[in-house]
Amino acid sequence: MKLNETLLKVLACPKCKSSVSPQGTVIVCEHCQLAYPLRDGIPVMLIDETRCSKKI
Numbered sequence: 001m002k003l004n005e006t007l008l009k010v011l012a013c014p015k016c017k018s019s020v021s022p023q024g025t026v027i028v029c030e031h032c033q034l035a036y037p038l039r040d041g042i043p044v045m046l047i048d049e050t051r052c053s054k055k056i
């Protein structure tokens, strides 16, 4: 499933406002590395829905 590139450009991490990029089945913040899930191809940009892609 290909994401709309225009949509990606306007998306920003709700936590730190950095740009995000698609990585497999998630959208990952380039700054804080939070991973936002995709539901039916729509990014769910909610902090509650994230799982950190880094192991703390």
Ligand SMILES: [Zn+2]
Pocket (backbone or CB within 6 Å): 013, 014, 015, 016, 017, 018, 029, 030, 031, 032, 033, 034
């Ligand atoms: Zn972030």
